[in-house]
Amino acid sequence: MDLNYTAEEMAFREEVRAFLKAKLPPEIAAKVASATQLSKADYDHWHLALAEQGYLSGPWPKKFGGQEWSAVQKHIFEEECALAHAPRIVPFGVAMLAPVLQAFGSTEQQDYYLPRILSGEDWWCQGYSEPGAGSDLASLKTRAVREGDHYIVNGQKTWTTLGQYANKIFCLVRTSTEGKPQEGISFLLIDMDTPGIEVRPIILIDGEHEVNEVWFTDVKVPVANLVGKENEGWTYAKYLLTHERTGIAGVGGTNAGLQALKRLAHSEMQHGRPLIEDPLFAARLARFEIELMAMATFNLRTVAGADAGKAPGAESSMLKIKGSIMRQQINDLARRAVGPWAMPFVSEQLAGNLYHPGPEYAAKASNVYLNNRKISIYGGSNEVQRGIITKAILGL
Numbered sequence: 001m002d003l004n005y006t007a008e009e010m011a012f013r014e015e016v017r018a019f020l021k022a023k024l025p026p027e028i029a030a031k032v033a034s035a036t037q038l039s040k041a042d043y044d045h046w047h048l049a050l051a052e053q054g055y056l057s058g059p060w061p062k063k064f065g066g067q068e069w070s071a072v073q074k075h076i077f078e079e080e081c082a083l084a085h086a087p088r089i090v091p092f093g094v095a096m097l098a099p100v101l102q103a104f105g106s107t108e109q110q111d112y113y114l115p116r117i118l119s120g121e122d123w124w125c126q127g128y129s130e131p132g133a134g135s136d137l138a139s140l141k142t143r144a145v146r147e148g149d150h151y152i153v154n155g156q157k158t159w160t161t162l163g164q165y166a167n168k169i170f171c172l173v174r175t176s177t178e179g180k181p182q183e184g185i186s187f188l189l190i191d192m193d194t195p196g197i198e199v200r201p202i203i204l205i206d207g208e209h210e211v212n213e214v215w216f217t218d219v220k221v222p223v224a225n226l227v228g229k230e231n232e233g234w235t236y237a238k239y240l241l242t243h244e245r246t247g248i249a250g251v252g253g254t255n256a257g258l259q260a261l262k263r264l265a266h267s268e269m270q271h272g273r274p275l276i277e278d279p280l281f282a283a284r285l286a287r288f289e290i291e292l293m294a295m296a297t298f299n300l301r302t303v304a305g306a307d308a309g310k311a312p313g314a315e316s317s318m319l320k321i322k323g324s325i326m327r328q329q330i331n332d333l334a335r336r337a338v339g340p341w342a343m344p345f346v347s348e349q350l351a352g353n354l355y356h357p358g359p360e361y362a363a364k365a366s367n368v369y370l371n372n373r374k375i376s377i378y379g380g381s382n383e384v385q386r387g388i389i390t391k392a393i394l395g396l
């Protein structure tokens with residue numbers, strides 16, 4: 001398998017670089033680089049810039065206004081964005097719901113929702129998980145009971161990422177309790193303004209408001225908002241999850257973290273010498289870089305295989321596990337590199353490291369480390385991925 005980039009792919013990389021140089025506002029990139037929480041306005045600005053360039057819908061089918069990017073193009077795009085400290089694309093509309101609507105939605109739903117996803121008119125969030133239904137998603141209990149032209153929805157979703165900004169939520173709801181749990185689930189599109197919906201913040205370990213609980217009390221949802229067929233939502237949900245797990249290795253982001261850490265290790269002094277001259281730290285960094293190169297090659301092999309028509313199976317799980325561990329490791333190294341300056345991690349102290357004055361670059365080291373504990377949980381926890389690998393590869 002040839003892992004070198006073609007001339008077209010290299011030209012595409014240059015095009016993406018030029019776009020990022022021209023359109024990514026330095027103040028937004030600085031926020032991303034320093035792990036400062038982005039405002040809704042920051043996300044909206046970047047969303048529109050990408051939409052205008054046609055990059056937001058790059059991976060979409062041409063039929064829906066996309067460019068049918070290859071897996072390699074998608075990989076190049078993500079890598080360059082990470083290196084330039086561009087905000088991550090909020091995936092719920094563009095990369096999760098859109099493929100489901102394109103595959104299973106009605107023509108009316110496609111015509112109405114897809115343009116609104118690109119224009120940013122609709123900000124979607126994902127209503128899958130519930131207390132007691134995370135890894136075991138099929139045990140979800142939020143009920144939708146049909147009454148005439150509406151469903152009446154009651155229940156609770158949790159861990160809803162950026163739900164505080166969303167005006168729409170796609171939900172898995174139980175429409176039947178007969179048969180296997182997977183058989184009674186439907187996929188509903190719900191307007192967050194509907195009476196009976198309450199969004200409650202969950203503050204994470206780093207002190208930030210990133211996720212929420214969403215409560216539903218007698219929420220009236222038009223039957224027209226059902227995607228596909230009633231009780232067949234599990235099929236659509238699984239289809240969506242295959243999109244959620246692509247790119248989860250996060251090689252670009254980890255590489256950006258490594259480069260930043262290398263720069264820091266040259267300037268940060270320890271016992272009167274640059275940190276990079278500390279043999280233990282240098283060895284840790286070298287070992288990390290070697291492992292990252294190995295993972296990047298495995299990632300490219302999987303991506304090239306996908307372009308050649310080989311659907312990634314257990315490879316996705318392997319990349320998820322290794323990728324999340326490496327992202328957490330680079331955060332750990334970054335935290336250790338700044339030593340005691342990493343201590344203040346309470347949100348009130350973040351603006352300028354007030355409690356424990358130190359260099360600006362060190363202020364968020366612990367927050368990032370703590371926040372990214374999530375990566376080995378969401379998108380299917382690493383334990384669950386290990387279960388998938390033992391079944392698919394070891395046949396256990």
Ligand SMILES: Cc1cc2nc3c(=O)[nH]c(=O)nc-3n(C[C@H](O)[C@H](O)[C@H](O)COP(=O)(O)OP(=O)(O)OC[C@H]3O[C@@H](n4cnc5c(N)ncnc54)[C@H](O)[C@@H]3O)c2cc1C
Pocket residue numbers: 125126127128129130132133134135136158159160161162211374377378379380381382383384387
């Ligand atoms: C920051 C963050 C953002 C999220 N955003 C969203 C979102 O926007 N929308 C949404 O719907 N969900 C979201 N999630 C939820 C996420 O998908 C779930 O947290 C995840 O699926 C795990 O479910 P759980 O938290 O209920 O843990 P559980 O499923 O209860 O698992 C608890 C522990 O048991 C282990 N375990 C469970 N089952 C098995 C098994 N079969 N074999 C071995 N070990 C097992 C798990 O690995 C874990 O360690 C988010 C989660 C986080 C942390």
